[in-house]
Structure formats: C-alpha cells, structure tokens
C-alpha cells in the first residue's frame with residue numbers, strides 16, 4: 189500500500205567508513221537539513237538550558253531534541269500546538285526532535301536517571317527500583333501509568349497517547365513509545381519487554397498514519413522506531429528485525445515502515461559500540477539511526493564507527509552548569525583555585541563566543557559569585573566543543589582519516 193506520508197526517503201548516505209558501519213549523510217526535514225553524524229542538542233523543556241536559540245545557531249548546532257514527557261506535564265502539548273509547534277514556540281527555526289516520553293516515565297518512575305552509569309552488580313530481578321525511591325510507574329501490556337515528578341498526579345501513556353502528544357508538539361522527528369528496561373531486569377523480563385515494545389511500535393505506526401491524515405495541514409513528521417533488548421545480542425537483533433519488517437505483517441501497520449530508528453535502553457559504556465553495531469548491521473542502510481543519550485568524546489567516536497548517525501546528550505549543558513568544561517586536553521573544573529588569575533580562554537583552540545571574549549579568571553569569578561551568566565558562557569563553550577568535535581568526525585570520514593583523528597583527539601583528551 190503506497191502511503192504519501194511514508195513514501196519520501198528522508199535520508200541520503202554520502203561517504204562510508206571502509207569495512208565498518210559508520211557513514212556521513214544528510215537527513216532532510218521540513219525545517220532544514222541535518223548533516224550527519226550530528227550531535228543533537230537537548231532542550232528538554234523547549235529550551236537548551238541557559239542559552240538563547242541564537243547562540244545555539246551561532247555555535248553550529250543543527251537540531252534540538254525536546255521531551256514529550258516534560259512538555260506534556262508543562263505547559264501541555266495543546267499550548268505548544270496552538271503556538272505553531274515546538275520550533276515556533278521556542279523560536280528555534282531549525283530541525284527538532286521529541287522523544288516519546290517512554291524513557292522519562294520509566295526512569296523517573298523507578299528513580300534511575302543515568303542508564304549508562306547504571307550499577308550492574310546488583311542481583312537480577314523483575315522488579316527494578318532504585319534504593320530509597322518510591323515506585324511512580326507501572327507498566328502493563330497496554331501502556332504505563334505513572335505519577336508526575338512535579339506534583340504526584342497520576343497519568344497514563346499508551347502508544348497512541350505518546351504519538352498524539354508528539355503530533356501536537358510538532359517536531360520534525362518523533363519516536364515510537366517504548367518500554368525502557370534496565371540491565372538488572374531478568375532475561376525473561378527483557379524478552380517480554382521486547383515483545384511489548386514491538387506491539388507498541390505497531391500501534392505507534394498506525395496512530396502516526398491516522399494523525400498525519402487528520403492533521404494534513406501540518407508539516408510532515410518522521411517517526412523513528414526504537415530498538416530495545418538491553419545487553420543481549422539475540423534480543424537486540426530480533427527486536428531490530430521485527431521493527432524493520434513490521435509492514436510485512438498483517439495488522440494495523442501493514443504496508444507501513446519507520447522513517448528511521450532509535451537505539452534505546454540499557455547500554456554500558458564498554459558495550460556501547462558492540463550493541464550499536466549489532467543493531468546497525470540489521471538496519472537498512474538508507475534509514476537514519478539515532479542513539480539515545482551518550483556523552484563522552486570516546487563514546488562519540490565509538491558510536492559513529494558502529495553506525496550511529498545522530499545522538500543526543502544532556503552532558504555538555506549539565507556539566508557546564510556545574511563549572512566543568514571540556515578542552516582539547518580533557519575536562520576540568522573552572523572553579524579550581526589555579527584559574528583565579530588565569531587570563532587565558534577555557535580552551536586556546538576553541539573558536540566559541542566564550543573563548544573569544546572571556547578568560548578562565550573571569551569565569552572562575554562568575555561561578556564563585558554565583559552569577560547566572562557563568563552557566564550561559566560555559567554551556568556555549570561545551571556545546572560548541574562537542575558540535576565541533578562531531579563536525580571534525582564527519583569531515584574525517586569524508587577525507588578517509590577517521591582513525592587518525594580519533595587517535596589524535598582521544599590521545600590528547602585522555603592523556
């Protein structure tokens with residue numbers, strides 16, 4: 189069945205890493221192109237914390253990812269819809285993403301915030317909850333009932349609810365509603381969860397088509413399926429094949445397919461490249477792949493080499509607000525006493541607004557004096573650092589010197 193909402197390819201591959209899954213390409217959206225690999229800045233509450241959209245444009249950010257869970261609770265998706273969608277609401281003219289809320293209802297619901305850093309030494313169990321946390325989320329085959337982290341009120345997300353919210357938010361790229369598991373869930377639970385996420389993916393595709401027709405006056409949105417399966421190779425591969433072939437199955441998603449794919453869930457740093465590689469090798473080459481939530485420079489190289497095209501991460505902004513800044517020779521804290529009289533920039537090699545105009549001594553002073561602009565200036569620097577690093581990675585693939593760049597960058601950063 190030909191369907192106008194799913195017929196136009198949104199992705200083109202340009203150059204490939206010989207013998208590996210990494211590549212460069214372009215994702216086409218109604219609000220502009222994204223050259224990949226690309227770092228997608230996180231703007232959870234329809235703002236990249238502490239900085240204006242103009243600053244994000246100036247530092248080379250290509251796209252912003254906001255959060256369906258947070259915007260559903262505050263201000264409400266109907267208000268964003270009325271404003272003309274996420275980009276218009278937040279004055280960001282470029283491409284936008286929203287995640288489905290699946291990660292937040294689960295991770296906030298059970299008290300785990302950082303999947304990458306999750307402690308896996310705990311005994312495996314079906315019922316995972318962080319110590320000292322009250323359970324705020326309950327999963328069943330139809331959806332998730334959860335309590336708001338803001339006021340404790342009870343809410344329910346189903347695949348249809350999540351897609352409805354994401355249509356109202358109006359981002360260019362949206363994600364299927366999935367169940368987030370943790371590395372300490374039992375194997376049996378992971379199996380049933382992968383099946384549940386697959387069943388939800390079918391419902392997401394069907395609802396996405398329905399709403400795309402109902403809201404045909406709005407710019408088209410691309411829907412990405414999300415691959416789960418934790419640390420298990422067979423589950424990851426099975427989950428991926430299931431999502432890729434979803435349109436071949438009789439049912440509500442017959443004839444439909446995802447525009448791209450997200451790689452979600454529990455990833456340990458040391459397994460990140462391996463897991464991304466399993467999934468990417470099962471995915472069609474002509475669809476973009478988004479890795480949900482990574483942070484450090486070595487993770488970026490590993491993810492790109494393994495086939496990720498885009499990735500998002502809160503780290504550059506989050507650590508900047510705590511005075512931690514990236515530099516070519518590693519991350520350091522600007523509040524250290526050695527920077528009190530240091531009148532050089534954060535990173536002599538950086539071309540960002542902050543490094544061009546301000547010194548370590550001044551930023552040190554701003555943090556000590558608890559001035560708000562300290563967070564702004566350090567966020568601009570950290571965002572630029574990561575954007576420039578990913579730009580360099582993209583250029584290196586085209587120029588056939590990816591391995592040399594990795595050795596050079598990581599050798600200095602971690603020395």
Ligand SMILES: [Zn+2]
Nearest residue numbers: 538540543569
């Ligand atoms: Zn800088």
